[in-house]
Amino acid sequence: MSTLLDILLRLTLWILLAPLLPGIINQVKAWVAGRRGPPVLQLYYDLSRLWRKSVVMSTLASPGFVAGPAVAWVALVGAAILLPIGPFGGGLSFKGDVILLVYLLAVARFCTTWAAMETGSAFEGMGAAREVSYAVLTEAALITAILALSVESGSVALDRMLALSAGTGAVLLAAGLFAVLLAENCRVPFDDPNTHLELTMIHEVMVLDHSGPPLAVILHGAALKLLLFAVLLSEAVLPMGRMSPLAATAALVGAVGAVTIGVGLVESLLARFAFRRVPLLLTIAFLLCLFALLLAWKGGPA
Amino acid sequence: MLLVALVACVAAIVPGPRWPRIWLACMVVGTGSILAAAVAVFAGAPDWEWWSAVRVGGERLHLRLDGLSAWFMALLGLVGGLGAIYARGYWPDDAHADSAARGRLWWGVMILSMGFVLLSSNGLHFLIAWELFALSGFFLITLDRQRREIRAAGWLYLAASHAGTLCLFAFFAALAGRTGSWELGPMRAHPELGPLFWLAFAGFAVKAGLFPLHIWLPSAHANAPSHVSALMSGVAIKMGVYGLIRFSGWLPTPAAVGWTITGIGAATALLGIALALAQNDLKRLLAYCSVENVGIIAVGLGGGLLGAADGDAGWGRLLLAGALLHVWNHGLFKALLFFAAGSVLHATGTREMSRLGGLWRSMPWTAVLFTIGAMAVSGLPPLNGFVSEWMIYLGLFDVVAGRSPAAWAAMPAVLMLALAGALALAAFVKAGAVVFLGAPRTRVAAEAHECGGSMRGAMVVLAAGCLAIGLAPAVFWPAAGRAVAAWNPPWAAGAPPAPLPTLGLANAVLVTLALAAGAGLWASARARGLRRSLTWDCGYASPAARMQYTGGAMAAIAVGWFGWIFGAERRQRRPRGPFPAGAHRIERMPEAVLERLIGPVAGAVMQVAGAARQLQHGRLQYYLVYLAGGLTALGTLVLVGEMK
Structure with missing residues (x-):
């Protein structure tokens, strides 16, 4: 019973906090540009408004067009539940949960791209093609990072893998995972979440035809994914297990905040890269994680 | 249980071509009892071993059903039975008058021979069953033999399959030579048998379709009727996997095998x-x-x-x-x-x-x-x-x-x-x-x-x-x-x-x-009103089917990263001038191993053979010259040998 309560509590926390991150990023961007910017809670308003709207669906689309975003959202929530929250450990921790997490992200990707292809639009097909192709490289980087953590901690369960820091390779790992975060969440320099037409390339283009509650679910899922990656990155780098619970919580919140502000700063200071350079950048992220893995291997038993 | 399976499968083969219903019933009973036999082993029944009284090819039949055989038997039973049911709708007599009957016959043979491969514990009978299995696969692939590419796929399959069988022949013969018997079983105590595993590896890897021995697989599986593709892909290539697992378990494998297979x-x-x-x-x-x-x-x-x-x-x-x-x-x-x-x-x-x-x-x-x-x-x-x-x-x-x-x-x-x-x-x-x-x-x-x-x-x-x-x-x-x-x-x-x-x-x-x-999201979308309209697509007035993203375009990014390995071929004519007439772009991923490696080698062999054929022209005078030349050469050889 207490496990169930624990999971429900985590669920609430993840769902409620997730839409905060895009708000913070937008604030940072507005601050750098010298504008006032939208309120931090803008996404919450947007979501509640979208939830009340009616839906327009393409004549070509099957019910999968609506089911896809729903399943993708469930997969993302599931992945978030698996991820331990600092000193509070994982909601459902078992050996190999980290692989389930990676594959739940893949489920979300499958459903999002599937729903995008429902419309028969070339534009959305383009986005789907990019999403699945670049995911090949980000998944390679992510799994290498996980290998590094696994070598460092001698375990395949998230709560033990993330308790220690990544050791000597922490800096490399942080850089690599940050690039993965930017790519997976379609932020600058890989994609531009601000635009909605030609300049939007991956994520936004896949959801062009969605509206109403399905769009709300997609936007919320995207925010959830961003939070998930921010938490994963923070915990991989910080030695959570060696701190007191209070310090660890503070460090986690601080680190997630720092990552979010970092995303905002990158978005303000960098332009989106040309598309042929995206694979190069992702390969660099992969190499960073690979060097972190080799360092962890050389570093001797943790 | 296996006896029932055997009887039912044989019963399916004999009248099968004529009476589809009897065939289907027999196939379902046969594959069902194969499945049941496997499940019985999983449920805790002891391993089953059986020697026949009569000798086949000078050897007594030796069948063995243990956990590993049962594992593959279960798959065979399930996919074999479902394939038979599927075939009834997919390849019916009225649409394929001549080939449907043949298909039923060879389907039964294939299931039966695969079952024997899995059970056989005697090298000789294993080879016989293996060969029968390969042949029935060939006849199933080429059911629709009117079409040229299907025949080509069948031949390629047969050639590759026999190349693998050749390795297996060598393997079993060498094994029998070293141990003095065709009987198979755990032989981990004989480390000198280890190197033989490489032969088995080559033979089974062809059937399993491990790179670069997979050349036959794509065309065979694509061109076969779909129920046959399912059986080939779902079960038949697993026979290669079974061989690898079985003999890596029975033989003492060299240390490098694990690294190589991984x-x-x-x-x-x-x-x-x-x-x-x-x-x-x-x-x-x-x-x-x-x-x-x-x-x-x-x-x-x-x-x-x-x-x-x-x-x-x-x-x-x-x-x-x-x-x-x-x-x-x-x-x-x-x-x-x-x-x-x-x-x-x-x-x-x-x-x-x-x-x-x-x-x-x-x-x-x-x-x-x-x-x-x-x-x-x-x-x-x-x-x-x-x-x-x-x-x-x-x-x-x-x-x-x-x-x-x-x-x-x-x-x-x-x-x-x-x-x-x-x-x-x-x-x-x-x-x-x-x-x-x-x-x-x-x-x-x-x-x-x-x-x-x-x-x-x-x-x-x-x-x-x-x-x-x-x-x-x-x-x-x-x-x-x-x-x-x-x-x-x-x-x-x-x-x-x-x-x-x-x-x-x-x-x-x-x-x-x-x-x-x-369901919840669907219901909530319905509750808030769900309208259907044209795909928006950033404002197209009339999206057409041909404007959709194609499969080739979807794959292009990731495939481009591998293009240098496979040597992708591309032909294109760009639209030119103010009124472009024709433009096209064709991309093709060649079968790299087949076309770049095996094709040229096979071509060279055929050329040499063709050149050798020039010698055969039916003119007696030249044959006499050959004879004289050959005798001289032999004589010289003998003389040289005696001088040493």
Whole structure:
């Protein structure tokens, strides 16, 4: 019973906090540009408004067009539940949960791209093609990072893998995972979440035809994914297990905040890269994680 | 039980060509009892061994049903029976007057011979059954022998298959020569037999389709009738896997074998799926994906061998069990996908994905079942493909986390599997979306119809199997444990070294929530008003079917990264001038190994042979000259020999 309560509590926390991150990023961007910017809670308003709207669906689309975003959202929530929250450990921790997490992200990707292809639009097909192709490289980087953590901690369960820091390779790992975060969440320099037409390339283009509650679910899922990656990155780098619970919580919140502000700063200071350079950048992220893995291997038993 | 199976299968073969109903009934009984025999072994029945009183070819028949044989028998029984049911709707007598009867005959022969391969414990009879199995495969592939490419695919299959059989001949003959008997069984106490495993490896790898010996597989699986493709892909290539597992368990394997199989497996997985992504023919895509999955199985087997050499029971057992479970899983979802592809082919008459599209409306069952298969083959939870891939990942991670020397094989393997997994997702989003979603690209796609009841039923059973293994993987552990114990007795018994029940629970929760969320969102969208309108697409007034993204375009980015390996060919004419007349762009991924390596070598052999034929012209004078020349040469040889 207490496990169930624990999971429900985590669920609430993840769902409620997730839409905060895009708000913070937008604030940072507005601050750098010298504008006032939208309120931090803008996404919450947007979501509640979208939830009340009616839906327009393409004549070509099957019910999968609506089911896809729903399943993708469930997969993302599931992945978030698996991820331990600092000193509070994982909601459902078992050996190999980290692989389930990676594959739940893949489920979300499958459903999002599937729903995008429902419309028969070339534009959305383009986005789907990019999403699945670049995911090949980000998944390679992510799994290498996980290998590094696994070598460092001698375990395949998230709560033990993330308790220690990544050791000597922490800096490399942080850089690599940050690039993965930017790519997976379609932020600058890989994609531009601000635009909605030609300049939007991956994520936004896949959801062009969605509206109403399905769009709300997609936007919320995207925010959830961003939070998930921010938490994963923070915990991989910080030695959570060696701190007191209070310090660890503070460090986690601080680190997630720092990552979010970092995303905002990158978005303000960098332009989106040309598309042929995206694979190069992702390969660099992969190499960073690979060097972190080799360092962890050389570093001797943790 | 096996006797019933034998009788029923023979009964199916004899009157089968004439009476389809009797054939179907006999096939169902036969395959059902094969399945039942396997289940009986899993339920705890002791291993079964039997020697015949009569001698066949100078040897007594020796059959043996242990955990490992039973594992493959179960798959054979299931897919063989469902394929027979499917064939009733897919390849009926009124549409294929002459070949349907032949198909029934060879189907029975194939099931029977595969059963004998799995049971045979005598080298000679193993070879006979193996040859019969290969031949019946050839006749099944070329059922529709009017078409040229089908005959070509059949010949290629036959040639490759015999090249493999040649290695097996050498292997069994050498084995019999060294041990003095054709009897097979555990021979781990004879380390001098170890090097022979390489011969068996080559022979079985051809059948399994490991890179670069996969050359025959794509064309054979793509061109065969779909129920045959399902049997070939789901079960027949697993005979190669069975051979590898069986003889790596019985023979003392050299230390390098584990490393080699892991390495080749990882490379096969990655290259196979990259080639699959590049295909535009639906069944060819599925065939290349089989190559990938055999690679995944090989990674698990190689890891198991490394574990056995290392003396570590934990991860080795996990990897081998993962490989075995993947054998089942691939059999289930690949048969499902080939059945679904067959039903598309049946409805539209084409396998070209660029001519399809929008089929979900006319074929909702096939579309949903294909989606389940596509999710399973991409290794997505909560389906079965994820469970076995998860076990293999977990075993490899254990190797890495334990910092054993085998980690230098495991780390690259994990990486390759991750790449292959992401590419598989790309390939199946492409396949499913281009075929079933969007608007119909041609008239045949617009006029498609749903498949009949027998075809649908076979697919539903397979999809249910995919879901069952995903939701309750722990139920299947004892069976896998039995098979693992048959491979390496010291690894017998014991709880699974992975939290399978927890994973099953997580999967079940995921299914429930996903269904609830899907239904809930649909209901909420309906409640708020759901309007249908043209695809918006940033404001197109009249989107047309030809404006849709094509499969080739979807795959282009990732395939481009592999282009340098496979040597992609591209021909294009750009539109020129203010009124461009014609423009085209054709991309093709060649069968690199076949066209660049085997083709030229075979061509050179044919040229030499052709040149040698010049000598035969029927003129007597020249023959006399040959004779004189030959005698002189022989005489010289003798003289030289005497002088020494």
